[in-house]
Amino acid sequence: MFGYVIVNKGDMKFKEFDVYHSYYCGLCQALRKRYGKAGQMSLSYDMTFLAMLLGSLYEPETRTENIKCIAHPFEKHMARSNEFSSYAADMNLLFTYYKCRDDWEDERKMSRLAYGKLLKKAYRSICSRYGEKARRIDSLMRTISQEERKQNQDVDYMAGLFGEIMGEIMAVRKDEWQDNLRAMGNHLGKFIYLMDAYEDIEEDIRQNRYNPLIKRYENPDFEEEIKTILTMIMANCCKEFEKLPVIDNVEILRNILYSGIWYRYEMVSKKREEKLAGLTNGRQGVKNAGPI
Numbered sequence: 001m002f003g004y005v006i007v008n009k010g011d012m013k014f015k016e017f018d019v020y021h022s023y024y025c026g027l028c029q030a031l032r033k034r035y036g037k038a039g040q041m042s043l044s045y046d047m048t049f050l051a052m053l054l055g056s057l058y059e060p061e062t063r064t065e066n067i068k069c070i071a072h073p074f075e076k077h078m079a080r081s082n083e084f085s086s087y088a089a090d091m092n093l094l095f096t097y098y099k100c101r102d103d104w105e106d107e108r109k110m111s112r113l114a115y116g117k118l119l120k121k122a123y124r125s126i127c128s129r130y131g132e133k134a135r136r137i138d139s140l141m142r143t144i145s146q147e148e149r150k151q152n153q154d155v156d157y158m159a160g161l162f163g164e165i166m167g168e169i170m171a172v173r174k175d176e177w178q179d180n181l182r183a184m185g186n187h188l189g190k191f192i193y194l195m196d197a198y199e200d201i202e203e204d205i206r207q208n209r210y211n212p213l214i215k216r217y218e219n220p221d222f223e224e225e226i227k228t229i230l231t232m233i234m235a236n237c238c239k240e241f242e243k244l245p246v247i248d249n250v251e252i253l254r255n256i257l258y259s260g261i262w263y264r265y266e267m268v269s270k271k272r273e274e275k276l277a278g279l280t281n282g283r284q285g286v287k288n289a290g291p292i
Contacts, residue, residue, distance in 0.1 A: 002095070004192050005046040007252065008259040016252050018078070022064070023055070024048045026081035029067065030089035038118040039089070042096035046192075049256055051088035054172055056248040057181075060084065084172070090126050091169050094134070097123040098141045105145065106209075133168060140165045148210045155194065158212045163189035180243050187237035191230060191261070198226050199268050223269065230265065 007020055027048050032040040055062060060083050066076040100116030103109045127134040144161050152158055166189030171182040197204075197213045204211035216222055238257050246253065 002044045002046050004195050004261060004264055005049045005188070005256060006260045006263060007045075007256055008263060011259055012252070012255055016255070019080070019249060020048070020052070020252050022078040022080040023052045023085070025067065025069070025077060025079035026085045027051050027088055027092070028069070029079050030081055030085040031092065034086065034089055035093055035119070035122045038115070039093050039122060041115075042092055042119075044092055044095075047088040047092040047095075049253070050091065050170065051082075051084045052249055053170075053246070053253055054084040054087070055082050056246045056250065056253065057177065057244055058084070058173075059248065087172060090130070093119060093122055094126050094137065098138075102141075102145055106148075136168050137165055140168075151210055153212055153215045155197075155212045155216070159190040159193040160186075162193035163187065165189055166192070177244060180240050184237055184240035184244075187233050187240065191233045191237065194226070194230060194233070195265060198230075199264060202272075223272070227265075227269075234261065 007017070009017055012020070024043075024045070028040060028043050031043055062080055062082040064078055064080050067079050068074070068076050097116060097119045100112040100119065103112035104116060127138070140161055144158065147158060147161070163186040167182040167185035170185030170188075171178040194213075197211050200209075201211050201213050201217055203209075205214065205217070211217075213222075213226070216225065219225065234257070241253070241257055
């Protein structure tokens with residue numbers, strides 16, 4: 001359920017992408033320092049956005065360093081980190097552990113069981129540090145798993161559960177901005193959950209797996225309906241973002257929220273349009289075929 005909150009690199013200045021990449025590298029370093037290589041493997045763009053957003057809003061002391069790493073062994077590049085890089089690393093690992101747990105319980109994937117065991121000590125440490133926040137996230141994740149096993153087709157309810165999780169994660173402090181951050185996270189979480197379901201719908205049907213959009217998929221207006229829902233959700237998300245007094249990196253964050261986040265949707269939608277066009281042309285060819 002990760003990989004949707006990304007930049008549109010084609011619409012960014014080179015300098016802006018370098019700044020974004022430095023936050024990505026900072027998160028990677030935070031994962032390695034806190035949780036070793038096993039934690040580093042869980043690196044995601046989604047939590048890079050979280051680290052950049054919170055860092056840009058609260059403007060903590062930020063460290064920059066030129067480093068080499070496994071991904072870039074021959075050339076140094078900048079890594080930017082602060083307290084929110086550490087927070088994003090913790091939330092990233094928390095999500096990864098839950099994903100491993102769900103994959104094992106639902107599909108009995110041995111690789112996910114093994115990876116989950118590697119992360120379990122770190123997971124317990126995070127739960128201990130974050131107390132009520134961790135318990136709230138854990139409870140919501142378990143509710144999602146339970147409802148998915150019941151084949152719950154109430155899309156608003158299911159997406160809302162994941163929205164609550166993202167809201168809990170983004171509301172990092174009890175201050176004047178927590179309500180805006182929580183609301184923003186709520187909308188962003190709904191988008192991620194629905195986008196994940198939209199992307200996987202055809203494969204889930206073939207594999208007889210749960211998907212909250214199965215009933216809606218038979219609707220001839222399915223594609224238009226989903227786009228409308230996703231657009232409304234992101235409009236509300238962006239509305240909450242614009243209420244925040246963010247100055248640093250604001251254009252990078254807007255690039256993600258207004259453009260980058262739609263990359264996977266456009267890719268999936270285009271692929272389905274091409275597939276449908278191919279099937280239509282194929283049927284037309286069969287219809288027109290006949291003895292010479």
